[in-house]
Amino acid sequence: MEHQPAHRRLWNAKYWACAIALMASVPAQSAPFSVSITVDNSYALFSGTLSAATRFVGSDPNWPSVDTYNFDLPTNAYLYVVTASDQSVAQGFLGQFTNPTTGTRFYSSDPAWQVMATGLGGRSAPYSGSAADLALLTQEIQDANAGGNPSLGWVGLTAGGSNGSSPWGFLSGIDAAAKWTWYAGGNCNKFNPTQGGCDAGEWLVFRIAVAATPENPIPDQNGSAGTVPLPGSIGLLGLGVLAAFSLQSVRRRLAAS
Ligand SMILES: [Ca+2]
Numbered sequence: 001m002e003h004q005p006a007h008r009r010l011w012n013a014k015y016w017a018c019a020i021a022l023m024a025s026v027p028a029q030s031a032p033f034s035v036s037i038t039v040d041n042s043y044a045l046f047s048g049t050l051s052a053a054t055r056f057v058g059s060d061p062n063w064p065s066v067d068t069y070n071f072d073l074p075t076n077a078y079l080y081v082v083t084a085s086d087q088s089v090a091q092g093f094l095g096q097f098t099n100p101t102t103g104t105r106f107y108s109s110d111p112a113w114q115v116m117a118t119g120l121g122g123r124s125a126p127y128s129g130s131a132a133d134l135a136l137l138t139q140e141i142q143d144a145n146a147g148g149n150p151s152l153g154w155v156g157l158t159a160g161g162s163n164g165s166s167p168w169g170f171l172s173g174i175d176a177a178a179k180w181t182w183y184a185g186g187n188c189n190k191f192n193p194t195q196g197g198c199d200a201g202e203w204l205v206f207r208i209a210v211a212a213t214p215e216n217p218i219p220d221q222n223g224s225a226g227t228v229p230l231p232g233s234i235g236l237l238g239l240g241v242l243a244a245f246s247l248q249s250v251r252r253r254l255a256a257s
C-alpha cells in the first residue's frame with residue numbers, strides 16, 4: 001500500500017476543492033434560438049425554468065401574422081406560451097422552434113409540449129413583461145406543477161390540421177409540417193379542439209423544455225421533474241469527476257495488490 005506524503009495529500013485536497021467550486025460556478029450555456037409563431041386569437045411568449053417564468057419575449061393579438069423572434073436562450077430553458085381565444089370559429093397555436101447552430105427544429109405539435117388551463121378567463125392573462133405579469137404566470141405554473149388548476153396539472157395537447165388547413169390557410173414563415181394545436185378541455189371538441197368556437201378553460205399555458213438534459217429533463221405528464229434538477233452543467237462535469245475518482249481508487253487498489 002502506498003502512502004502519500006502530507007504535502008501531496010494537501011495538494012490533492014486543494015485540487016478537488018477547486019474542481020468542485022469550479023463545477024458549481026459554471027452557468028448553463030446559452031445558444032441562439034429562433035421562434036416563429038402565431039396564435040388564434042392571441043399569445044404571449046416567455047422563457048423560464050420548470051417552476052417560473054423569468055423573461056418576456058413578445059406578444060401578438062393578430063393570428064394572420066407570423067411573428068419571428070431571435071434571441072439567446074439557456075440550453076436548459078423552458079418556453080411558455082400563454083394563449084387566449086375569442087371562443088369563436090376556431091382557435092389554435094402554430095409555431096416552429098429552431099436552434100440555428102445545430103439546425104434542429106421542432107413544432108407546436110411536438111408531443112413533448114404540455115398544456116394547462118388556468119380557468120381565469122382570457123382578459124386577465126399575463127401579456128407583458130411587467131413584474132406583476134411574471135409573478136402571475138409563475139404562480140399559475142406552480143399551481144399546475146402541484147396539480148391544483150382546472151386541468152389538474154399539465155396535460156398533453158391535441159393536434160389539429162397542418163399549416164395550410166381551413167379556416168386559416170397557409171401562413172408563410174412556418175413549415176407546412178407544423179400543426180395547429182390546442183387543449184381539448186372544457187366544451188372543446190376532444191378529437192380536434194382547434195375547430196368550432198369553444199372555451200377550453202382559458203387562459204391556457206403551453207410549455208416545453210427546449211432540450212432534455214440530465215440536469216433538466218422534460219417533465220412528465222403530471223408536471224414533476226422526474227429527478228431533482230442539478231444547477232448549471234454540474235451533471236456532465238460531475239460524471240467526469242466521478243470517473244476520475246474511480247480511476248484513482250482503481251490505481252490505489254492496483255498499488256495495494
Ligand atoms: Ca400573429
Ligand SMILES: [Ca+2]
Pocket residue numbers: 040041085086087088089090091
Ligand atoms: Ca378564434
